Amino acid sequence: RLRGAGGAARLIDGKAIAAAIRREVKQHSEALIASHKVTPGLAVVLVGARTDSATYVKMKKKAAAEVGFHSIDKTFEESVTEEALLQCVQELNSDPSVHGILVQLPLPKHIDEAKVLESIRVEKDADGFSSENVGNMCLRGGKPPLAVPCTPAGCIELLQRSGVAVRGKECVVVGRSNIVGMPVAHMLQSMDGTVCHSKTAGLPAHVRRADIVVAAIGAAEFVKGDWIKPGAIVIDVGMNTKPADTAKGFRLCGDVDFDAASRRASAITPVPGGVGPMTIAMLLKNTLNLARHAAGLPRLPLRAE
Numbered sequence: 256r257l258r259g260a261g262g263a264a265r266l267i268d269g270k271a272i273a274a275a276i277r278r279e280v281k282q283h284s285e286a287l288i289a290s291h292k293v294t295p296g297l298a299v300v301l302v303g304a305r306t307d308s309a310t311y312v313k314m315k316k317k318a319a320a321e322v323g324f325h326s327i328d329k330t331f332e333e334s335v336t337e338e339a340l341l342q343c344v345q346e347l348n349s350d351p352s353v354h355g356i357l358v359q360l361p362l363p364k365h366i367d368e369a370k371v372l373e374s375i376r377v378e379k380d381a382d383g384f385s386s387e388n389v390g391n392m393c394l395r396g397g398k399p400p401l402a403v404p405c406t407p408a409g410c411i412e413l414l415q416r417s418g419v420a421v422r423g424k425e426c427v428v429v430g431r432s433n434i435v436g437m438p439v440a441h442m443l444q445s446m447d448g449t450v451c452h453s454k455t456a457g458l459p460a461h462v463r464r465a466d467i468v469v470a471a472i473g474a475a476e477f478v479k480g481d482w483i484k485p486g487a488i489v490i491d492v493g494m495n496t497k498p499a500d501t502a503k504g505f506r507l508c509g510d511v512d513f514d515a516a517s518r519r520a521s522a523i524t525p526v527p528g529g530v531g532p533m534t535i536a537m538l539l540k541n542t543l544n545l546a547r548h549a550a551g552l553p554r555l556p557l558r559a560e
């Protein structure tokens with residue numbers, strides 16, 4: 256199904272794949288409501304007035320409503336104290352109608368982000384960011400995690416649902432954040448990919464050998480088109496803006512020079528319409544799984560698991 260090198264790459268349509276996952280989540284959610292009288296509940300905690308955060312939170316709440324979840328909003332001023340946020344998380348932790356809690360990042364500088372995230376009960380960790388979930392994800396043959404980080408899981412689902420095999424492939428993950436680069440590198444390795452990273456000496460030369468490139472460095476068009484091996488698969492996690500002749504004066508762009516890379520890759524995700532919508536679909540899937548867990552049902556795994 257993948258086109259060969261030399262032409263235009265096939266677009267990996269994250270918007271369509273995310274819509275398919277949301278339909279699956281909706282069916283499972285309706286089944287859970289019917290069988291156990293449990294409606295999945297997602298609480299979203301938003302601090303401050305960043306317009307990007309407000310937009311993402313709005314999209315998450317809309318998506319939750321569309322699959323039949325109920326959602327709870329907790330919005331705070333930029334000046335909120337850490338104590339007040341911890342108190343809010345405690346209340347959500349003990350609210351039985353809440354199955355998933357998401358604290359939108361980044362938090363203001365005066366708040367200890369790690370402390371707030373760790374205060375979320377592992378059974379309600381909708382982002383899969385807690386050390387217990389991350390630990391269980393990384394340990395083989397142990398207890399499976401209750402939730403997995405949404406953006407990395409979305410990248411893996413995109414590969415799976417596009418028919419891309421990972422086993423034995425050379426993979427480069429550009430960026431090693433806790434929320435994207437580190438977990439996606441782990442997932443690729445657990446699928447028997449060979450993974451190197453952005454601090455590997457001579458990064459462009461390594462990218463040039465890679466069969467699968469995941470770009471998650473947060474810098475507009477950091478990965479150049481001529482770094483891409485002909486026929487490679489490119490997953491672009493970036494959400495950057497660049498000046499453009501549009502009404503807003505900018506447009507979204509990824510961490511990869513899309514036009515140049517798509518002349519060499521066999522398949523590539525666009526920005527927007529690639530990984531972004533998958534992040535939200537996987538958040539819904541995590542929340543469904545946490546509601547299933549509360550009802551004594553097993554977690555629905557990723558395709559790759």
Ligand SMILES: Nc1nc(=O)c2c([nH]1)NC[C@@H]1CN(c3ccc(C(=O)N[C@@H](CCC(=O)O)C(=O)O)cc3)C=[N+]21
Nearest residue numbers: 311358359360361382405494527528529531532534535
């Ligand atoms: N606790 C926490 N969990 C997160 O998952 C989380 C977060 N904090 N903070 C910010 C990042 C960013 N993020 C995105 C979600 C959807 C799109 C998305 O759907 N983007 C659309 C375009 C959106 C637009 O037009 O602006 C697309 O790529 O097609 C993007 C980015 C989740 N994040």
